[in-house]
Amino acid sequence: MIWYPYQQMKTMKAPYEVIDAEGVYLYTKQGKMIDSVSSWWSVIHGYKHPELNQALIGQAEKFSHVMLGGLTHEPVQKLSDKLQSWLPGDLDYCFYSDSGSVAVEVALKMALQYYMNRGEEERTMILALEHAYHGDTFKTMEAGDDEDYHFVLKAYGPSKYVVHIPTETAALEEAFEKYHDRLNCFLVEPLLQGAGGMRMYDVSFLKKARELCDRYGVLLIFDEVATGFGRTGNRFVADLVLPDILVLGKALTGGYIGHAVTVASRKVYEGFYDERPEHALMHGPTFMGNALACSVALKSIELFERDNYMEKIRRIEEITRRELKDFSHPKIREIRIMGGCVCMEVYDPAVLKGYQQFACERGVFSRPFLNCLYAMVPYVIGEEELVAVLDAMKAWFS
Numbered sequence: 141m142i143w144y145p146y147q148q149m150k151t152m153k154a155p156y157e158v159i160d161a162e163g164v165y166l167y168t169k170q171g172k173m174i175d176s177v178s179s180w181w182s183v184i185h186g187y188k189h190p191e192l193n194q195a196l197i198g199q200a201e202k203f204s205h206v207m208l209g210g211l212t213h214e215p216v217q218k219l220s221d222k223l224q225s226w227l228p229g230d231l232d233y234c235f236y237s238d239s240g241s242v243a244v245e246v247a248l249k250m251a252l253q254y255y256m257n258r259g260e261e262e263r264t265m266i267l268a269l270e271h272a273y274h275g276d277t278f279k280t281m282e283a284g285d286d287e288d289y290h291f292v293l294k295a296y297g298p299s300k301y302v303v304h305i306p307t308e309t310a311a312l313e314e315a316f317e318k319y320h321d322r323l324n325c326f327l328v329e330p331l332l333q334g335a336g337g338m339r340m341y342d343v344s345f346l347k348k349a350r351e352l353c354d355r356y357g358v359l360l361i362f363d364e365v366a367t368g369f370g371r372t373g374n375r376f377v378a379d380l381v382l383p384d385i386l387v388l389g390k391a392l393t394g395g396y397i398g399h400a401v402t403v404a405s406r407k408v409y410e411g412f413y414d415e416r417p418e419h420a421l422m423h424g425p426t427f428m429g430n431a432l433a434c435s436v437a438l439k440s441i442e443l444f445e446r447d448n449y450m451e452k453i454r455r456i457e458e459i460t461r462r463e464l465k466d467f468s469h470p471k472i473r474e475i476r477i478m479g480g481c482v483c484m485e486v487y488d489p490a491v492l493k494g495y496q497q498f499a500c501e502r503g504v505f506s507r508p509f510l511n512c513l514y515a516m517v518p519y520v521i522g523e524e525e526l527v528a529v530l531d532a533m534k535a536w537f538s
C-alpha cells in the first residue's frame with residue numbers, strides 16, 4: 141500500500157499511472173499529457189533524454205554507489221570541480237546530500253556551527269521569510285512558514301529560534317536591528333518563493349539583505365533548490381547577489397535521481413578548517429555524492445551550457461507574456477510571470493477544484509496548490525506545447 145504525499149488518503153482521487161515518458165510527455169493509462177509541473181520542477185531536459193540516460197548507464201556499468209566516508213571517485217570530483225568553476229564568487233565547497241530538505245538542514249547546521257566554532261554560541265536564531273518553504277524535515281519546517289504543510293509544528297508552540305518577516309526592506313532593517321547579535325543566518329528562497337505560493341519579489345530586497353548581513357556579520361543562505369538552474373530567468377539568483385551558502389537540488393540531476401548540494405563560500409569553509417576535530421562538520425548522509433547522481437548532474441550541466449538553456453528560458457518567458465497579455469478574469473487576483481514560472485493566483489482556492497481533470501482532458505498534467513494555478517514547464521518544451529499548457533489555464537476561466 142502506497143501512502144501518497146500531501147494527501148488525505150481517504151478522499152484522494154486515484155493518481156494517473158505513468159507507463160512511459162519522453163520529452164515533455166507523460167504517457168499514462170488516462171492518455172498522453174504534457175508535464176507542466178516538470179515532476180516538481182526538476183525535469184528540466186524532459187524525460188528519457190538519450191544523453192542523460194547514457195551518463196547513467198555508463199556509470200552503472202562501473203559502480204552505482206560507494207560511500208564518501210574514506211572513499212572518493214571521479215564523478216563526485218568532476219561535479220565538484222564543475223560547480224566550483226561554474227558557480228559565482230568563492231562558492232567552492234560542495235557538501236552533497238540526498239534531498240533538498242537535507243541540504244537545507246546542512247546549510248543551517250553549517251551556519252549554527254560556524255559561529256559556535258568562533259565561540260559565539262548565543263547566535264542560535266534564523267531569520268526567514270513569511271510564506272517560506274524549505275522542505276519537510278523538522279528544522280526546515282520550523283524555518284518554513286506555511287501552515288498548510290507544517291501545522292503539525294503547532295504542537296511545539298511558537299519557535300524561539302526562527303523569526304519570519306515579509307519581503308519588505310523596512311521589516312528587514314527592523315529585524316536586523318532587533319536580533320542581529322543572536323542571528324546566525326538569513327535563509328531565503330531568492331526572488332521566487334515556490335511552495336509558499338509562487339510569490340515573486342524584487343532583487344533590491346536581496347541586495348539590502350546582503351548589505352545588512354555584511355554589516356552585522358550574519359550568514360546569507362540562498363535556498364535555490366527551486367530557483368536554481370534558470371527557473372527565475374537567471375542562471376542562479378546567486379549570480380545577482382552572492383550568498384555565503386547556496387543550496388541546490390531539484391534540477392541538479394535533471395530530475396533523474398534525488399540529490400542536492402550545499403555549497404559553502406571560502407569564509408564558511410575556513411570557519412571549520414583547523415586542527416580541532418570538534419570543529420569538523422559532523423554530517424554524512426549515506427548516499428551523499430552518489431556516483432549515478434553525480435554523473436547525471438554533470439551531464440545535465442553540460443547540456444544546460446551547450447544547448448544554451450538560458451535562451452530557451454527567455455523564449456518560454458516571452459511566449460508566456462505574449463499569450464497572457466491582456467488576459468484577466470474577476471476570479472484571478474494576480475498573474476505573475478518570472479523566467480520559466482507562471483502563476484495565476486485566484487482569490488478563492490475552491491475555484492481550482494476540478495482543474496486537474498479539466499487539464500488532463502486537454503492533454504496537460506497540472507497540479508494546482510493553495511490558490512495557485514501555475515506552470516513550471518521543462519525547458520525543452522516547444523512553442524505549440526507551451527501554448528497548449530497556457531490555453532488550458534485560460535480556458536478554465538472562460
Ligand SMILES: *Cc1c(COP(=O)(O)O)cnc(C)c1O
Pocket residue numbers: 238239240241242244273274275276329334335363364365366367389390
Ligand atoms: C522542494 C524544495 C525543498 C525540499 O527539497 P526536497 O528534495 O523535496 O527535500 C527545499 N527548498 C525549496 C525552495 C524547495 O522548493
